[in-house]
Amino acid sequence: MTNTGVSPYWELTFDAEGHVSTSQRDAMRAGVRDESITDLIVFSHGWNNSRSIASALYQRFFEPVPELLDRGESRSKVGYVGIIWPSMRWTDEPIPAFSSQPETAPPGQDGTAAFGLTATAQQTALPRSLDGDTRKALVDVFPGRADLIEQLAELLNERPEDAKSLDHFFRLAKSLVEDTNAGSDTEEEASGQPAMLADAPRDVFRSFLPYLTRVGVRDPDVDDGTASFGRSPLRGLWNGAREMLRQTTYYQMKQRAGQVGRFGLGPILSLLQEGPAAPRVHLVGHSFGARLVSFALKDLPDDADCVQSLTLLQAAFSHFSFAESLPHDKARSGELRHSQKKVDGPIVACFSKHDDSVGTFYPIASLLKGDDAAAMETLYRWGALGHDGIQGTNEVVPFSIAVGEMTPTYDFPSKGYVNMDAASVVCRGGPPSGAHSDICHPELASVVLSAAQVI
Numbered sequence: 001m002t003n004t005g006v007s008p009y010w011e012l013t014f015d016a017e018g019h020v021s022t023s024q025r026d027a028m029r030a031g032v033r034d035e036s037i038t039d040l041i042v043f044s045h046g047w048n049n050s051r052s053i054a055s056a057l058y059q060r061f062f063e064p065v066p067e068l069l070d071r072g073e074s075r076s077k078v079g080y081v082g083i084i085w086p087s088m089r090w091t092d093e094p095i096p097a098f099s100s101q102p103e104t105a106p107p108g109q110d111g112t113a114a115f116g117l118t119a120t121a122q123q124t125a126l127p128r129s130l131d132g133d134t135r136k137a138l139v140d141v142f143p144g145r146a147d148l149i150e151q152l153a154e155l156l157n158e159r160p161e162d163a164k165s166l167d168h169f170f171r172l173a174k175s176l177v178e179d180t181n182a183g184s185d186t187e188e189e190a191s192g193q194p195a196m197l198a199d200a201p202r203d204v205f206r207s208f209l210p211y212l213t214r215v216g217v218r219d220p221d222v223d224d225g226t227a228s229f230g231r232s233p234l235r236g237l238w239n240g241a242r243e244m245l246r247q248t249t250y251y252q253m254k255q256r257a258g259q260v261g262r263f264g265l266g267p268i269l270s271l272l273q274e275g276p277a278a279p280r281v282h283l284v285g286h287s288f289g290a291r292l293v294s295f296a297l298k299d300l301p302d303d304a305d306c307v308q309s310l311t312l313l314q315a316a317f318s319h320f321s322f323a324e325s326l327p328h329d330k331a332r333s334g335e336l337r338h339s340q341k342k343v344d345g346p347i348v349a350c351f352s353k354h355d356d357s358v359g360t361f362y363p364i365a366s367l368l369k370g371d372d373a374a375a376m377e378t379l380y381r382w383g384a385l386g387h388d389g390i391q392g393t394n395e396v397v398p399f400s401i402a403v404g405e406m407t408p409t410y411d412f413p414s415k416g417y418v419n420m421d422a423a424s425v426v427c428r429g430g431p432p433s434g435a436h437s438d439i440c441h442p443e444l445a446s447v448v449l450s451a452a453q454v455i
Helices: 022-034 051-062 065-071 132-141 146-158 163-174 201-214 233-272 288-295 356-366 376-381 442-452
Strands: 009-013 039-044 078-084 280-286 307-313 346-351 396-400 416-421
Touching (some): 009 022, 039 051, 039 288, 051 078, 065 442, 132 233, 146 163, 163 201, 163 233, 201 233, 233 356, 288 307, 346 442
Parallel strands (some): 009 078, 039 078, 039 280, 396 416
């Protein structure tokens, strides 16, 4: 067992197609039975570059759980599962919980983030190329594509000022995506191709530039700290090209999360139902890991009774995924619209306005070909759960994280959707992702345990 500070703890390792380590699966099932586990918390990371980073996340997140259980005089016998699946994080995106850099102060009373989201705020220079760690991570999650990734890195480093090279970069980056519809969260998404993979290459690159400026990222070729993004029109587009590559790799991770959840974790949830003393399962996911645990429900029967709660932390998938019908297109619905029938307790979506990954870049990367990126209503159509919670249903109960001397518990409804505004604690992090990874807080651990009804 990996030492995460909680016990008993098991890990389940999946490959990109959702195949699980059978020895780990069998050990977990036997352990749950032998330990008489009544409640099993199953947590999936989002982006990470190694098993050790994922395990460190689980250790940090679970750290306050034993004290919270003791304080609540819980009679449950709780077990823990950490999911390991092949994803990646670009190394210029810090994780506040593990970063050695000074922590950014939380937002002030006016609700504005201290780290800033404008061109006049604190800025971070955009790396020119791909560092060694990012290249290695790309090779690990895209096996057999090492030569292609080196070509991308060379083009980013050289930044030739000609349209032919920019177009070539676009074709290389696009080829990393195996299926442009496999990551769909709504019927509307499945109806077309993402604009960033279908529009003219230089238009795609150009579309990212104002959003890089907005979140406080500046041009590495400009020394005076301004956010002009390139004095040469073509040279400046390489900043957008790099962002397009980042979003393309994340788009592939989004697809993979659904695959692993539906065809990997889902069948294991069914196995856990077998036997007379099946545990109550509580699914927890961060970022793309939230999509993974959500799609694990997709093929379960409506009368499945093993999953008791679902908690989504800064989820990086569509906020209309659970909608019975889309507000702007009543004939279409979300891919997870039947999930409420498959969870015996609450489905809780934690969100924060300080998360730039899901609040700024996710909707831009999700636009379909022909959409108007400048229209606010268009961006709302493609918004993410981690930005504003579950949308498209009137049956959502709003909550907010309470910050005080004692970590609170929450009286969630026994079943149904809950939107938890977590901006008071999910507020640390710098450009370009903002507070996306700032999830290791006792307050959020309490949300998970309250949803599970074990405290």
